[in-house]
Amino acid sequence: MEVNESLLKELSKKAINIRRNIIEMVYMASSGHPGGALSIVDILTILYFYEMKVDLSNSKDENRDRFVLSKGHASPALYATLAEKGFIKKEELRKFRSINSLLQGHPDMKKIPGVDMTTGSLGQGLSAANGMALAGKLDQKSYRVYCMLGDGEIEEGQIWEAAMSASHYKLDNLCVIVDNNNLQIDGEISKVMSPYPIDKKFEAFGFEVLRNRWS
Amino acid sequence: MKPEIKIATRQSFGEALKKLGDENENIVVLDADLSSATKTEIFAKAYPERFFDMGIAEQDMIGTAAGLATCGKIPFASSFAAFATGRVYDQIRASICYPNLNVKICGTHAGITVGEDGATHQMLEDISLMRGLPNMTVLCPSDDISTKWAVEEASKINGPVYIRLARAATPVIYEENKIFTFGKAVQFGDGTDATVFATGVEVAEALKAQEILKGYNIDIRVVDMLSIKPIDKDIIERCAMGTDRLISIEDHSIIGGLGSAIAEVLTERYPAKLKRMGMQDTFGQSGKAVDLMNFYKLNAEAIVKELKN
Ligand SMILES: Cc1ncc(C[n+]2csc(CCOP(=O)(O)OP(=O)(O)O)c2C)c(N)n1
Ligand SMILES: [Mg+2]
Numbered sequence: 476m477e478v479n480e481s482l483l484k485e486l487s488k489k490a491i492n493i494r495r496n497i498i499e500m501v502y503m504a505s506s507g508h509p510g511g512a513l514s515i516v517d518i519l520t521i522l523y524f525y526e527m528k529v530d531l532s533n534s535k536d537e538n539r540d541r542f543v544l545s546k547g548h549a550s551p552a553l554y555a556t557l558a559e560k561g562f563i564k565k566e567e568l569r570k571f572r573s574i575n576s577l578l579q580g581h582p583d584m585k586k587i588p589g590v591d592m593t594t595g596s597l598g599q600g601l602s603a604a605n606g607m608a609l610a611g612k613l614d615q616k617s618y619r620v621y622c623m624l625g626d627g628e629i630e631e632g633q634i635w636e637a638a639m640s641a642s643h644y645k646l647d648n649l650c651v652i653v654d655n656n657n658l659q660i661d662g663e664i665s666k667v668m669s670p671y672p673i674d675k676k677f678e679a680f681g682f683e684v685l686r687n688r689w690s
Numbered sequence: 691m692k693p694e695i696k697i698a699t700r701q702s703f704g705e706a707l708k709k710l711g712d713e714n715e716n717i718v719v720l721d722a723d724l725s726s727a728t729k730t731e732i733f734a735k736a737y738p739e740r741f742f743d744m745g746i747a748e749q750d751m752i753g754t755a756a757g758l759a760t761c762g763k764i765p766f767a768s769s770f771a772a773f774a775t776g777r778v779y780d781q782i783r784a785s786i787c788y789p790n791l792n793v794k795i796c797g798t799h800a801g802i803t804v805g806e807d808g809a810t811h812q813m814l815e816d817i818s819l820m821r822g823l824p825n826m827t828v829l830c831p832s833d834d835i836s837t838k839w840a841v842e843e844a845s846k847i848n849g850p851v852y853i854r855l856a857r858a859a860t861p862v863i864y865e866e867n868k869i870f871t872f873g874k875a876v877q878f879g880d881g882t883d884a885t886v887f888a889t890g891v892e893v894a895e896a897l898k899a900q901e902i903l904k905g906y907n908i909d910i911r912v913v914d915m916l917s918i919k920p921i922d923k924d925i926i927e928r929c930a931m932g933t934d935r936l937i938s939i940e941d942h943s944i945i946g947g948l949g950s951a952i953a954e955v956l957t958e959r960y961p962a963k964l965k966r967m968g969m970q971d972t973f974g975q976s977g978k979a980v981d982l983m984n985f986y987k988l989n990a991e992a993i994v995k996e997l998k999n
Binding site for chain 2: 537541543583584585591592593594595596598599600601602603604605606607608609610611613614632633636637639640643644
């Protein structure tokens, strides 16, 4: 797909819909994490409507690209994106976090087609993404695995175990995204427990790092 | 029982894994820098491309196994029981059991029979932790033959399984062609004076006690509880009805382990007194396995003493 004005316009329209749905979901549920959800909308929009190979008619396709939302509390963003993509009925969004809903507080891969990994306990998603990438290598498949981490989440030690593994096993089919919104629950990440410099740390662990700052 | 051929169940496990690997190319094995002790090295040598050493990083090992399982692999993740369960309890809970992923966790060096390494390495709470998890199956084989069966059986179950294994070499109890049934215990003898429910390394001790007690005209039956979850409720009820005394024995804490699991069944099906032998809410210590089993009353002599009273 070529990146041009009209594509960008279309994507920003989708991102607006996703944002609106996030706000409505969290409002209806009177609970949830709106901030961490809103801060990944643009990235999810690009992933699901430009970058990733996923197919609604074949949601379990062995060759599909995978996405692991390691910061599972941002589930409203994933649900709203999957709804925009057609994996989830728009009416279902209103049942977010309510009893007997598919849309659990944190993503449940057994309940929702299009969710590749169950998450919610922070720090675990990158290991799972590595496992998917390793399986892809073993089976000589060409799919890619994307993993979204929170900037507070990377205070978890398991993230760095996984960063070491990704590099050791040369997982060049893996793309890790750190959502650097500078916030975690108790305040600014630099004040609570600074993981900075994030880019240099990942570089030291063997990653090729691209920095993307909001203009 | 055959004349004392002794094999550690971790050795049987390593051999069984290699055999599984021969038959099914979806079998992958992960270890955390203990492959020579857990015996996953046998698989690693045969299938290096399907073996992943994750280094001393058990949390990442469990998570990686989960990811592999989402792509159709059947991962066996192994370390010492302390590090394969306690260290990674939340990883097993959130990334394997909740999504019901097809990962087999194999904890070797369970219990005080680890010996010299001492309390940090003697896992006494793993049965308790693992059986409390929804979707988890817990197998605790007692010898070479039952371990090979357990490994094979685990590969056929589509979901998480914990296999509890021992460091120490213990007698081979079963004949090569023994047929086990998933979820069923195995009964030795039909004495009515007492039932000794045993699991893992304690089964051989209970069988030894059964022989010694014959000399005192005490006729007991021994039940090998090799499946802790699901547990064989019928055999527990039948033995409670048919024998005068009930004992459970395990190389594990009496809190939450085999004894607790049996007590749960008894309270619902057939209330009866149960003596729980095992680690009495205490940590272990360094020493030779035989000395520790004697000190903590986990050997045949302790069972004999209990039943002569
Ligand atoms: C292991 C674990 N500890 C604590 C929590 C509770 N928790 C949920 S969100 C959050 C803060 C996350 O911050 P960050 O990763 O920066 O995510 P953001 O919301 O900023 O995107 C915490 C501590 C959790 N879900 N998992
Ligand atoms: Mg943050």
